[in-house]
Amino acid sequence: MKNDRIISRLEGKSSSGADEYQKAAKVALAGNPNVGKSLFFNHFSGMYADVSNFPGTTVSVSSAKYKNYEIFDTPGIYGVSSFNEEERVAKKVIVNGDIILNIVNGFKLERDLFLTLQLIEMGKKVTLIVNFWDEIKRRNIFLDVEKLSELLGIEVITTSAVTKEGFDKLDYAIENAREGKIDDEVLSLIEKTVKKTGDKTDAVLILEGDSETAEKHGLEPGTPNDREMIYIGRRNRISEIIDQTERENTPKAEFANKLGRLALNPLTGIPILLVILTAVYFFIGDFVSQRVVNFTEIKIGKELFEYNVKSFVAGYAAAEVTVEIPGAERTDEKTFLFPKGMNARPDLKSEFETFSSKPDAVLHFQFNNPFVEIVFGEFGVVTMSITYLFFLLLPLVMGFYFVMALLEDSGYLPRLSTMLDKSLSRIGLNGKAIIPILLGFGCITMANITTRILGTNRERTIVTAILQFAIPCSAQLAVIAAMLSGLGAVPILIYITTMFILFVSLSTILDKLIPGESSPLLIDLPTMALPRMKNVLQKTWFRSYGFMREAGSWFVVGSLAVGIFKISGLLTAWQNLLEPVTVNWLKLPKEAANAFIMGIVRRDFGAAGLFDMNLTPEQVTVALITITVFVPCIASFVVMLKERGWKEGMTVWAGTWIAAFLVGGIVAQIII
Amino acid sequence: MRTSLDKAEKGNSVKITGLPEGETAAQLIRLGITVGRTVKCLDRLPGGTVILQNRRQEIAIGQRLAENISVVI
Numbered sequence: 001m002k003n004d005r006i007i008s009r010l011e012g013k014s015s016s017g018a019d020e021y022q023k024a025a026k027v028a029l030a031g032n033p034n035v036g037k038s039l040f041f042n043h044f045s046g047m048y049a050d051v052s053n054f055p056g057t058t059v060s061v062s063s064a065k066y067k068n069y070e071i072f073d074t075p076g077i078y079g080v081s082s083f084n085e086e087e088r089v090a091k092k093v094i095v096n097g098d099i100i101l102n103i104v105n106g107f108k109l110e111r112d113l114f115l116t117l118q119l120i121e122m123g124k125k126v127t128l129i130v131n132f133w134d135e136i137k138r139r140n141i142f143l144d145v146e147k148l149s150e151l152l153g154i155e156v157i158t159t160s161a162v163t164k165e166g167f168d169k170l171d172y173a174i175e176n177a178r179e180g181k182i183d184d185e186v187l188s189l190i191e192k193t194v195k196k197t198g199d200k201t202d203a204v205l206i207l208e209g210d211s212e213t214a215e216k217h218g219l220e221p222g223t224p225n226d227r228e229m230i231y232i233g234r235r236n237r238i239s240e241i242i243d244q245t246e247r248e249n250t251p252k253a254e255f256a257n258k259l260g261r262l263a264l265n266p267l268t269g270i271p272i273l274l275v276i277l278t279a280v281y282f283f284i285g286d287f288v289s290q291r292v293v294n295f296t297e298i299k300i301g302k303e304l305f306e307y308n309v310k311s312f313v314a315g316y317a318a319a320e321v322t323v324e325i326p327g328a329e330r331t332d333e334k335t336f337l338f339p340k341g342m343n344a345r346p347d348l349k350s351e352f353e354t355f356s357s358k359p360d361a362v363l364h365f366q367f368n369n370p371f372v373e374i375v376f377g378e379f380g381v382v383t384m385s386i387t388y389l390f391f392l393l394l395p396l397v398m399g400f401y402f403v404m405a406l407l408e409d410s411g412y413l414p415r416l417s418t419m420l421d422k423s424l425s426r427i428g429l430n431g432k433a434i435i436p437i438l439l440g441f442g443c444i445t446m447a448n449i450t451t452r453i454l455g456t457n458r459e460r461t462i463v464t465a466i467l468q469f470a471i472p473c474s475a476q477l478a479v480i481a482a483m484l485s486g487l488g489a490v491p492i493l494i495y496i497t498t499m500f501i502l503f504v505s506l507s508t509i510l511d512k513l514i515p516g517e518s519s520p521l522l523i524d525l526p527t528m529a530l531p532r533m534k535n536v537l538q539k540t541w542f543r544s545y546g547f548m549r550e551a552g553s554w555f556v557v558g559s560l561a562v563g564i565f566k567i568s569g570l571l572t573a574w575q576n577l578l579e580p581v582t583v584n585w586l587k588l589p590k591e592a593a594n595a596f597i598m599g600i601v602r603r604d605f606g607a608a609g610l611f612d613m614n615l616t617p618e619q620v621t622v623a624l625i626t627i628t629v630f631v632p633c634i635a636s637f638v639v640m641l642k643e644r645g646w647k648e649g650m651t652v653w654a655g656t657w658i659a660a661f662l663v664g665g666i667v668a669q670i671i672i
Numbered sequence: 673m674r675t676s677l678d679k680a681e682k683g684n685s686v687k688i689t690g691l692p693e694g695e696t697a698a699q700l701i702r703l704g705i706t707v708g709r710t711v712k713c714l715d716r717l718p719g720g721t722v723i724l725q726n727r728r729q730e731i732a733i734g735q736r737l738a739e740n741i742s743v744v745i
Contacts, residue, residue: 078702083695111729114702224694231701265717418732422719521734522699
């Protein structure tokens with residue numbers, strides 16, 4: 001939705017504020033994936049945009065005001081065309097931009113110049129920004145910037161975006177953008193079409209076979225052969241330019257290159273993957289979900305925050321407090337009744353305080369007034385939401401985003417795609433599919449959009465289904481990790497094996513059902529790099545912040561819904577309705593049905609609902625499997641409908657209901 | 673020797689002589705894989721995926737695509 005708004009503003013369709021934007025020149029940042037565009041956008045906007053060393057992060061267009069200009073960020077592309085959704089988005093921004101800052105990776109100039117020449121041939125006002133300049137110098141590559149500028153006919157400036165070196169020249173870059181030199185051969189090729197369209201931009205796109213643009217002018221788009229001819233001509237000119245401007249002293253194989261190659265071959269790549277997974281397990285499974293969460297959830301959340309809020313409220317409201325003191329032989333339990341609030345009975349209050357001051361005391365507050373219970377009670381909007389959100393989910397989600405950011409920025413992910421390509425192509429996908437799937441472990445909603453990087457509609461359908469059925473998101477995984485990690489290896493193994501079997505069978509079935517075949521792998525491997533801590537932390541922070549902002553409101557809605565359900569008796573009715581399934585088939589206590597209601601709102605909320613129930617390790621395993629397969633959260637459901645259409649979206653959603661109870665039940669019948 | 677790219681071995685220099693038709697060709701050309709260009713085969717993975725080096729750029733090409741690219745080794 002945000003994209004559409006920005007694009008219509010670009011095209012000058014916007015009603016409100018259109019005049020203001022039409023005055024400001026539109027500057028589009030364009031470049032291949034991994035050239036550092038987002039760092040430039042951050043500079044112009046003063047805001048944060050997602051940066052990473054793998055394609056697919058800038059799926060949306062961001063815009064910002066800068067001085068007298070409006071700056072637009074675009075997804076990374078290798079050329080202007082419509083091969084996938086990202087390219088279509090970038091094309092719109094570029095076609096409508098007045099000035100293009102074309103950012104290239106100086107280290108991979110030959111690859112990047114394809115887009116540059118295309119932009120110049122489209123008659124755009126361009127300035128070339130050669131980024132990674134420090135890297136070029138360090139590796140003894142000589143690049144003749146003046147010659148390059150002369151050959152292209154445009155200004156060329158050099159920068160190192162991470163250190164902001166050369167950023168002082170960016171104003172100059174915008175002010176001096178101009179149309180570059182176009183080869184005579186190209187000019188004569190496009191001449192006829194330019195007469196019909198009135199400008200080079202559309203003419204070039206039409207000749208390259210862009211049917212959208214051709215339709216606009218009522219012309220026939222060029223054939224694939226025309227396009228190939230133009231592309232080859234462009235590539236040949238690039239080779240000439242590179243020969244005249246670049247010299248490289250014998251490149252030495254660097255450690256990063258060697259590691260990058262080892263990560264590709266399963267023989268060495270699988271051990272590398274296992275090392276990474278083990279490290280992730282120790283960090284997330286042990287450090288964050290045990291040590292950190294035990295402290296934040298129990299000490300801060302329950303004992304400090306909830307205790308103080310509840311006992312303060314109980315001072316004024318009618319309450320029933322049960323105190324359990326677990327002992328070696330028996331649990332000491334006492335219930336205190338305060339029909340008029342604690343403050344009305346100072347004697348009983350001090351007795352309660354003495355009794356509950358023993359270490360390990362577990363307190364249960366029950367408020368008689370239903371509204372007080374909804375706000376401050378067991379599922380209270382204030383009490384439970386805040387504890388879960390800030391003291392359970394936040395540390396875990398930050399842990400996940402931190403790991404994802406490290407992996408993204410290292411350049412490892414495209415190599416993982418390559419290594420897994422063969423295995424994934426057996427189940428109807430190609431290696432690229434691993435990127436949205438891995439992102440799904442962060443957030444399914446975001447991953448639904450990232451499926452756009454996949455080559456065919458068929459692959460998008462399969463991956464979208466896998467994401468909703470078989471991939472737990474970070475928030476859900478957080479709770480799952482916390483619940484499973486205390487139970488030893490067997491439940492973890494059962495959980496992982498079940499999800500893996502589901503993943504493989506679902507993909508295989510869809511592969512058989514949907515006609516066609518997956519597109520073959522063609523992937524550009526970025527240079528491996530040591531992630532920059534500042535960038536990793538910034539990304540972790542901004543994504544976690546985004547998560548909290550998004551999750552917060554849904555959490556409140558969810559706990560409010562459950563609270564109302566509970567006091568109105570609907571919760572019991574729902575529990576009874578599902579009882580045959582929950583109790584007989586899944587072999588869980590009937591209260592587990594609560595988790596399913598919450599799961600409809602947010603998946604993690606569903607898992608969190610199981611957190612406080614007294615379940616055996618086997619029951620935990622079954623409950624977690626069921627809740628993982630169960631419906632996606634509302635946000636990702638909506639995005640899925642938008643991306644994949646009503647029919648497909650609803651089929652997947654309904655399918656998760658069936659699969660959840662089916663898979664959970666089968667596991668229950670076997671292990672319980 | 674005239675053959676297809678999936679037959680390339682680690683360390684081979686391969687000269688591209690033919691690309692598959694359509695959009696795939698366009699994508700290959702954009703990434704710098706054009707007819708007449710000589711590139712280095714950095715590795716061939718067990719699944720048949722070929723890793724090419726074109727100057728400083730590394731590209732992975734899946735087996736099903738590689739078998740449709742004709743080359744001279």
